[in-house]
Amino acid sequence: MSDAQAPARLWLVGAGNMGGAMLRRWVASGIASDRITVIDPGSPAVPEGVRVLAEAPDGDAPDILILAVKPQMIDAVAEAICSAEAAMLVSILAGVEVAALRSRFAARAIVRAMPNLSVAIGKGVVALHGDSEAPALRAAAEALMAPLGHVEWVEEALFDVVTALSGSGPGFTYRFIDALAKGGEALGLPTDQALRLARATVEGSAMLAAQADETPAILADRVASPGGSTREGLNVLDADAALVRLLTDTLAAATRRNAELAAAARS
Numbered sequence: 001m002s003d004a005q006a007p008a009r010l011w012l013v014g015a016g017n018m019g020g021a022m023l024r025r026w027v028a029s030g031i032a033s034d035r036i037t038v039i040d041p042g043s044p045a046v047p048e049g050v051r052v053l054a055e056a057p058d059g060d061a062p063d064i065l066i067l068a069v070k071p072q073m074i075d076a077v078a079e080a081i082c083s084a085e086a087a088m089l090v091s092i093l094a095g096v097e098v099a100a101l102r103s104r105f106a107a108r109a110i111v112r113a114m115p116n117l118s119v120a121i122g123k124g125v126v127a128l129h130g131d132s133e134a135p136a137l138r139a140a141a142e143a144l145m146a147p148l149g150h151v152e153w154v155e156e157a158l159f160d161v162v163t164a165l166s167g168s169g170p171g172f173t174y175r176f177i178d179a180l181a182k183g184g185e186a187l188g189l190p191t192d193q194a195l196r197l198a199r200a201t202v203e204g205s206a207m208l209a210a211q212a213d214e215t216p217a218i219l220a221d222r223v224a225s226p227g228g229s230t231r232e233g234l235n236v237l238d239a240d241a242a243l244v245r246l247l248t249d250t251l252a253a254a255t256r257r258n259a260e261l262a263a264a265a266r267s
């Protein structure tokens with residue numbers, strides 16, 4: 001985002017793992033750090049020039065208010081922050097629905113966003129859902145998220161599963177990289193070499209999958225030379241749809257937890 005398009009004043013409430021990753025990317029992409037205030041009692045490390053406060057200043061409100069605390073903190077934050085004048089509130093709280101935010105915050109528009117950790121390098125995914133169809137507000141939300149990576153609007157009924165797939169997805173992908181390395185190690189590779197090869201293999205495979213016209217299923221077949229060794233390995237992953245079932249169960253467990261967080265925030 002060019003500095004001219006940037007919001008006049010942006011408050012980030014919570015700059016932990018995800019809020020901090022978004023913050024660093026925003027500053028790296030050109031938002032002037034002196035427009036950003038972080039409100040976080042944990043004294044997080046922030047880019048130079050970003051103001052950090054332990055509490056929101058009394059009677060003040062920003063143009064864009066971003067909530068990046070744990071979902072369980074929503075009531076404490078709602079009590080502490082005056083959102084009445086904010087043009088837009090953006091919440092990244094897993095599970096917490098727009099209606100639950102609307103019942104606690106008075107910002108003019110509310111947008112739910114689900115980023116993932118790859119926003120740190122501008123290669124994240126950000127799902128959005130808002131309570132306003134106003135083109136200017138939607139454009140402002142998209143412009144804010146664009147430096148973070150791929151942005152898509154999603155209907156709210158699908159937000160919990162999107163959170164499981166793309167929000168938690170980096171966690172599942174890191175487990176896969178780790179498991180690939182551990183498999184190589186179990187079969188005799190030195191630990192550091194196995195990890196190095198697994199990381200580089202997943203990096204190249206992901207980049208090719210992102211650029212290719214073919215689906216990942218076709219690309220997998222391209223790796224499997226007829227009568228060769230990859231097919232033997234794929235047969236293990238494909239037997240009784242083992243990998244698909246494992247990942248469906250994985251996403252279902254995460255989706256259920258998001259639904260529990262949603263229910264807790266409704267009450």
Ligand SMILES: NC(=O)c1ccc[n+]([C@@H]2O[C@H](COP(=O)([O-])OP(=O)(O)OC[C@H]3O[C@@H](n4cnc5c(N)ncnc54)[C@H](O)[C@@H]3O)[C@@H](O)[C@H]2O)c1
Pocket residue numbers: 013014015016017018019020039040041042043044068069070071073076077092093094114115116117167168
């Ligand atoms: N970590 C991820 O990959 C990820 C991805 C998408 C969405 N999220 C969402 O982001 C939110 C934060 O997750 P996280 O992993 O960054 O957690 P985290 O624990 O790393 O960060 C939370 C931050 O909130 C601060 N905080 C605590 N109480 C506060 C208060 N009253 N006011 C202001 N700040 C306060 C903490 O000091 C900490 O820096 C969650 O709602 C989560 O669902 C996380």
